[in-house]
Amino acid sequence: MQPTPSDSGRRANDGPKAAVRNRAALIAAAREIYAADGPNAPLSAIARRAGVSQGVLYRHFPDRSTLATAVLEENVRQVEQMATTEGTTLRDVLGVVTWHLTESAAFIGLLHADTAGSPSGLSTADLDLAERVERSLRRHLPVGHQLGAADDLMLAVAMVSGAVTGPTRETRERRTLAAWRLLGVEVGPVRPFGA
Structure with a gap:
């Protein structure tokens, strides 16, 4: 039997719900990072704080x-x-x-x-x-x-x-x-x- 993504520890793809959740998490993370480190803080730190990859960050916010x-x-x-x-x-x-x-x-x-x-x-x-x-x-x-x-x-x-x-x-x-x-x-x- 093949393991399903949820069996292997990966989250199931929630599609549009995940996109909305990721965008909200990125904005909240950016607010926190900007408050601590200013508006020129590394985008990678914002992605990490939001719990997403930099690719996800760039899909929502190209710059x-x-x-x-x-x-x-x-x-x-x-x-x-x-x-x-x-x-x-x-x-x-x-x-x-x-x-x-x-x-x-x-x-x-x-x-x-x-x-x-x-x-x-x-x-x-x-x-x-x-x-x-x-x-x-x-x-x-x-x-x-x-x-x-x-x-x-x-x-x-x-x-x-x-x-x-x-x-x-x-x-x-x-x-x-x-x-x-x-x-x-x-x-x-x-x-x-x-x-």
């Missing part, structure tokens, strides 16, 4: 920038989900933004985008992501808020993101919250959407 964009897209999607949740306030959305700031150097770079149109070194896709974050925040900005002027909101976010330094996530969070406090802005619980 470094497509993987980084996928991570950023998920970050922005969480900000948008919080912004569209009933009963959400500006401080709630800022809590999610702050969590992503403390977790992702790439997210920090995205929020330094100049959405007014001057060259920033970011792609059109990245500028679109930055504009989506701004729309999510503005949706909850009370009339007459101190950050209500045209460029003030995203300038404040960029200034706060400059404070995101330190060897641990806790240190980065503490410094980021202090920067918001210095600007007189209240931030809700610092956590990803859905946590």
